[in-house]
Amino acid sequence: MLKNDGFRSMDRQECLRLLAKVPVGRVVYTRHALPAVLPVNFSLDTDSSVLLRTSAGSDLVRAVDGVVVAFEADEFDAGSRSGWSVVVTGRATAVTDPDEHERLLRTGPSSWMPIQQDVFIRIEAEMVTGRELTDLRVTG
């Protein structure tokens, strides 16, 4: 990430630990050749990949299946001007294996939206980066 802005970089384990704490992140991809971003609730699988749950016919599945996407989550506090952000970058794929689908129906994320014909999207945690911003008015 940016090297010259006073953030502290976090390692993969620290990033994944923070990621597991928040319910909503944002899928970042390209749509009609434009940058696109969609907030979604998610969970982490046992291999640390990001799991989303959506409808089989959704625009999101069409846009990201088989494509490298970024997934971002963060928490910031305006009062203390501090917080963190984590970005997972990796290939997104719709889960097609029936056993895997069955497992995720039990253990994967529920959706905050009404869903027609559940599809799980897995984003591989190929690259995980994160940054922490502490209150610079105190420490910096």
Place this chain on the structure above:
Amino acid sequence: MLKNDGFRSMDRQECLRLLAKVPVGRVVYTRHALPAVLPVNFSLDTDSSVLLRTSAGSDLVRAVDGVVVAFEADEFDAGSRSGWSVVVTGRATAVTDPDEHERLLRTGPSSWMPIQQDVFIRIEAEMVTGRELTDLRVTG
């Protein structure tokens, strides 16, 4: 945005009103041919463009100056599974006009990060879309 997921679309004015309420959003762009996303604090200018403040030599300026980017902000509540998100899509440009720069030093966003040689980035609000998710367990 997605049409089949139970969200309510919001009009431009409603989107901008919500955007003005939150201090942090996320710039979405492409970096080394990969989707990239960076949370930043921001403010809205009088023409509703999104204003960011960063360092002249930052990776962000190099990556987005002259390029169409997306800028996203949202607020979600996990307890009620409700919230909203707004996406501004438009060209990002580093402000080079000295009078404009001077005006933004007075009226633009401050930065939460230490800055060397301030640069303001303006994201034109060419396309503004937004969605609201209400608690579907109650209303749906």
